[in-house]
Amino acid sequence: MATEFTQRVFSGIQPSGGLTLGNYLGAIKRFVDMQGSDFETIYCMVDLHAITVWQDPADLRKNTRELCAGFIASGIDPEQSVLFNQSQVPEHTQLGWIFNTVARMGWLNRMTQFKDKAGKNRENSSVGLFAYPALMAADILVYHATHVPVGEDQKQHVELTRDIAAKFNHDYGVDFFPITEPVIEGAATRVMSLRDGSKKMSKSDASDMSRINMTDDADAIAQKIRKARTDPDALPSEVEGLKDRAEARNLVNIYAALEDCSVEQVLADVGGKQFSEFKPMLAELAVDKLSPISTEMARLMTQPDEIDKILARGAERARELASPILKKTYEIVGMVGS
Numbered sequence: 080m081a082t083e084f085t086q087r088v089f090s091g092i093q094p095s096g097g098l099t100l101g102n103y104l105g106a107i108k109r110f111v112d113m114q115g116s117d118f119e120t121i122y123c124m125v126d127l128h129a130i131t132v133w134q135d136p137a138d139l140r141k142n143t144r145e146l147c148a149g150f151i152a153s154g155i156d157p158e159q160s161v162l163f164n165q166s167q168v169p170e171h172t173q174l175g176w177i178f179n180t181v182a183r184m185g186w187l188n189r190m191t192q193f194k195d196k197a198g199k200n201r202e203n204s205s206v207g208l209f210a211y212p213a214l215m216a217a218d219i220l221v222y223h224a225t226h227v228p229v230g231e232d233q234k235q236h237v238e239l240t241r242d243i244a245a246k247f248n249h250d251y252g253v254d255f256f257p258i259t260e261p262v263i264e265g266a267a268t269r270v271m272s273l274r275d276g277s278k279k280m281s282k283s284d285a286s287d288m289s290r291i292n293m294t295d296d297a298d299a300i301a302q303k304i305r306k307a308r309t310d311p312d313a314l315p316s317e318v319e320g321l322k323d324r325a326e327a328r329n330l331v332n333i334y335a336a337l338e339d340c341s342v343e344q345v346l347a348d349v350g351g352k353q354f355s356e357f358k359p360m361l362a363e364l365a366v367d368k369l370s371p372i373s374t375e376m377a378r379l380m381t382q383p384d385e386i387d388k389i390l391a392r393g394a395e396r397a398r399e400l401a402s403p404i405l406k407k408t409y410e411i412v413g414m415v416g417s
């Protein structure tokens with residue numbers, strides 16, 4: 080009989096830059112929604128993943144704390160969820176090493192994120208960047224997490240996690256690791272660049288006008304939305320009318336996600352309006368929803384010691400969950416002393 084696993088959600092975000100509206104709508108807001116459901120929720124700032132490409136230490140420290148502040152300001156309750164940074168729970172790297180021995184070169188060679196990030200510079204990219212997905216599998220499986228909310232771009236890594244779990248279970252003749260389900264974001268939560276509707280909104284885009292940062296003030300938000308690229312047509316009343324209009328679709332999606340309603344509902348209201356009318360509506364909504372979060376983030380950032388305490392407590396709770404699973408893994412593998 081197959082083992083029953085506790086319903087457990089794990090997800091991670093890299094503290095490799097400031098937080099954007101894309102991180103908020105595509106990840107954090109969804110994490111908040113899963114909190115308090117039937118799942119235990121574990122959320123992690125994956126600092127060890129961030130350093131697979133160069134991070135300035137002072138920036139990494141600041142971005143980790145800012146990400147933590149962003150989680151809390153958005154509604155993640157550190158009592159209800161386990162909230163911590165990856166490096167403080169050594170079980171991730173310990174299980175990551177075991178998984179380096181389970182994952183095959185051929186599997187990792189197929190990872191599109193590695194190909195994208197390494198680009199033409201493969202020979203000069205870090206070994207960590209290549210092995211990244213095995214550590215990600217360890218992040219998930221060291222808690223026996225059953226569900227992982229991620230963006231479409233991470234689906235391949237979650238599939239690799241399933242392959243690693245299955246191979247481990249098979250090779251050692253156990254039913255120990257769960258086969259984790261990816262929970263993929265809907266189209267409405269995939270936030271695209273404000274300058275190019277075919278590219279994901281990214282903290283690493285050269286143009287700051289392409290993204291809304293969670294630390295932007297009301298003026299900056301309004302200006303970025305006003306300048307967002309669009310087409311000259313009026314908004315359609317039906318979803319089909321957004322076909323081949325990536326920029327229009329993106330702004331409508333953002334509106335729907337911020338308002339917590341469907342794209343259909345938004346279009347029923349704004350169909351027929353010009354962007355000159357819709358953009359100020361969107362700017363007002365965005366400022367309305369985001370400024371309480373950015374204000375709270377700024378407040379938390381004035382108390383880094385408090386943030387560090389929350390992270391330390393989260394890491395302690397995480398270790399309580401992870402350490403028996405790692406111990407059992409070592410035992411299965413045949414490590415004397417475990």
Ligand code: TRP
Nearest residue numbers: 089090091092093125128215218
């Ligand atoms: N690879 C993810 C990203 O870049 C971050 C991540 C690391 C993650 N470990 C994870 C996401 C575990 C989900 C589960 O977005």
